[in-house]
Amino acid sequence: MDTRSVTFLPAGVKVAVEPGIDLLTAAGKANIEIKAPCGGDGTCGKCAVIIKSGKAKARRESYLATRLAEKGLNLACQSLVEDEDLVVEIPKISAMGKHQVLVENVALGEGVSDALREYLLNVWQLKDLFKQKHEDPLHGYPLNPLCRWVQLTMPAASLQDNRDDLSRLVLSLRKETKCTDINIPLSLLRKLGDTIRVENFKISILLSEVGGKAEVIAIEPGHRHQPLYGIAVDIGTTTVVAYLLDLRKGTIVDTAGTHNRQARFGDDVISRIVYAVDEPDGMKDVHQSIIDTINTLIQDLLVKQRKINEADIRVMMTAGNTTMAHLFLGINPQYIRLEPYIPTANFFPVVKAQELGIRVHPDAPVFCFPAVASYVGGDIVSGTLFTAMGKADAQVSLLIDIGTNGEMVLGAGDWLVTCSCSAGPAFEGSGITFGMRAMHGAIEHMQINPETYEVSYATINNGRPLGICGTGLIDGLAKLRRTGIIDRAGKFQTHLPTPRMRIGEVGPEFVLVWAADTEIDRDIVISEADVKNLLRAKGAVFAGIRTLLNVVGFEFGSIETVYVAGGFGNYLNIPDAIAIGLLPDLPVEKYKFIGNSSAKGACMALLSAEAWAEAQDVAGKMTYIELSVGNMFMDEFISSLFIPHTDLTLFPNVDL
Template identity: 40%
Template sequence: MQTILDYGQRNKVELNPLAQRYTVKIKMPGLTDNQGDVDRLRRYLPESLKGVHIPLEVMRELPSVFLEGDWQVSVIVAQAKENPWVIDIEPEVGKGNYYGLALDIGTTTTVLYLVDLASGEVLGNVSSYNGQVKYGDDILTRIYLGSTENGREKLRQAVLETINGQIQQLVSEHNVEQNKIYAMVVAGNTTMIHLFLGLDPANICREPYIPVVNSPGILKAIEVGVAINPLAPLYCLPNVGSYVGGDVIAGLLVSGMHQKPELSLLVDIGTNGEMVLGNNEWLVTCAGAAGPALEGGAAEHGMRAEAGAIYKVSIDPATLQTDYRVIGSVKPRGICGSGLIDCMAQMLVAGIIDRSGRFNDDSGAFVIAGAQETATGQDIVVSQKDIRSLLKTKAAVTAAVEVLMEGVGCSFKELEKFYAAGAFGAYIDPESAITIGLYPDIPRQNIISLGNSSLEGARLALLSREKIDEAETLAKSITYFELNNNREFMKKFTSGLFLPHMDLNRYPSVKKKLQNVSFV
């Protein structure tokens, strides 16, 4: 069982969901009032809905629903801004429950919320591996496969099978009619959204890095293949560029940094690292490959954050004795990303490794858990190779942030808030992240973990038509920095290969920690 982040910072929002329910009382027809059912429905709809599209599927139901409801009905409308349509019509005025889904499609995992659209309450959630993982763990492998029609369809069906399975689980657990799920909002990176919609991702990784679409608009569930009401509106949060997707826009909605005057930085680190810098006057963004190291994928004893993974490590500087915590309260089988970050930070402060990440003896590895303690019967160690891999990942993230900040003439001293999004933001110890140079050295109270902001941002957009408008405006207003051809990136990457950085003065609190540490 994997520990997948299926929660987020819950923001309050004024309810105006993507699918809205209206109560309509209709005058019975007569010999002197023989208007057809469709026209009669339009006549008694609110003024704002006079031009609403009524699909053929709904027309077929009108006569029986009018009679069953004694000419009082509930009309469920998709609140598409320019072309709203009726999703369903029910005889029970305001009594039937109606639901929506918020979905986070990650490269590795998918997480789904079932939401009551009347109250905004999250009724349940389910999380699992993205079915596309069997075709490749990383984005580039999937882009390559998705560049062919056959491969693209395999990937689309794989993620749809995952999502529809999750929907089936939720409706079963909560006794919900699948046809009463009337709206869905999806957040994910640009490639994941392309593959979800069956769009060719080939040009995402080819210069000049142009996706098929940044804002797909409001679609219908039946067009995409999601097993909910076929006429339900399905909205994907917009992308900014090839490597900055709707999951980042979701993070902005949750953090609200675009509405605040202080200079803030939002970082979402997963297989890729995406970051946004700015305030209520301007926003800039960029993205780069972070690699599998932070997901435990590149370490000798690395593993994902699931049962048996060491996720927290401490080392006594005097005795070099280790203490660790394991997911699931079982014997350890390996170590995940947050554990690796803890371990590197602790080894640095204990003088086990120097600032270049090299071991100060000839061991070439550090034992976290002895063979007698583990489920595998082997030592769980962090090796020199593991450290180099993690350093490269850290350096890639920090170099991207530096390029972004220098590109707009800002320094780290001006940074007031740091928002950590995604699973790593929730599980990484901020002190450890600062010690190795992954996070900026700012007052700890200004480091804010958003949890699964991609999922929470999708929930906000599901429950608020205004948040959808806000997301669209944000995506168009952000300036996108392309790192693929940036000459400064490699210079800054090299500086980031030190702990916490080649320039130790950038990390005054870490410099103080290391004052009495001997690296000989």
């Protein structure tokens, strides 16, 4: 078939595509990622591009497309390649930031704000984080990796001892490991006779022993010193991070992170499920995207560590939310999204790397952290493992992971209750007019003069402003309220004597930065609609916490520790978050940032069968509270849509 070329600027990357393909897909083929929170539906407007040369065809007319066209912009997802070759410029605001490139370029040197540095270290450089804090990746568990070499010296066969090779091996292995349920695949059996005779019945067995079952993965002659590596992956909806672990030493060798390439099918899990279910080949595409993402990370790690061989990576552990786990394994995710929100599985089978196309040793077993429910996934179980909340001696603790959903776990030892509230992606910058992730150029702090309403701000990396990140939004909300620009219900005081307060296209808005001072040549504003979104987001999280406490009959005061997980958590300003009523009014000392606890838990489980067993136990004993059953959550939610709350006695220390 005839193809057309599409050249993407500023990167200058050219791809050949067939006519009829849209520019969002074409960019994907060029490995260039364009924002597409709505999954290419033409409704979010974030995928705007400038067609510099050539003519594309509009998929259909829409109000949004028409408005953008006035500004010389086209929706990438709605523009189809037709007869002509195209040159397409991707404005900064539409491009996905290249986190990793950023880390490497700025080398965490000058000009990086503390928040960004910590965020990046946390997400991309867990190794260093562990080092800095003298954290042991085993976190107290014994080194007993999910895959290990066992060396056997068996009695040689003779006419007097003429047991078959397999029995000889199994008996010897049982003595060594106490495991009775041992499985050896046919492929290894086929050549076993030769293998065990090369060095006269001395062999090394690569074993994965889990839950009383031992799977033999490889058999080699003799007792050589074999390298042995594993990969632990946190599969986030947005970001995927991989850790290369030396299983013999129990150490983190290196780490790498990148965007989840599924982003081109939508920002949140729902868009991805819709794409997987509704599009032709959708499931295949969404599944393959995450596999490709992980393979890229593995290649990154191998390039960094030139002496390590792909085939020496013998096992993999993944932790991700329930949807990510389904998509990673290629399991139909459809019913996660539909009431009554049922995942196909919470406990996942162990599969071989080659079944998924993961580029490590083809026989490497791939483990997935168990989930609890459709919206409380393996990442939360992994985080809970990391906090040790499920251990017998644990005190009452709360774990919060705020992302698109706010997931939380409350409990101590034997009892753990958990829920998920659809906070929406506001704190991740999505659904907010100028929201963005915590990257170069994001506003993360601001001051508003209570008399002149003039704004001063600080951006990440001191870049010219591109938008507002999560911290900035929380800070902004607190400042808007403190200066009386909004009332406790989030309503804008439109009569204020400042040009920054104005009525925009969709209602009242407050200008934080004038276009001339930005990188994007547009006024950066917070609108009343944005504030409502933020209130709903913070209200949902707080209502979730209250509901969990109500269910078990506890008060805030019973909570000894609040673990704040996730990339977002780590640069959250706790007093701000309490001030707007996102987090409970507890002493700041009770809050602990634990960073990417999902990744840390995955490392622990890969390095220690005992930790992995604990993870199963934790997942099994978590009681999931479905917030849509009954009125409790809804009542709490409605009471939480104020700053900080309808019931001010819950926030005795807040004065806004």
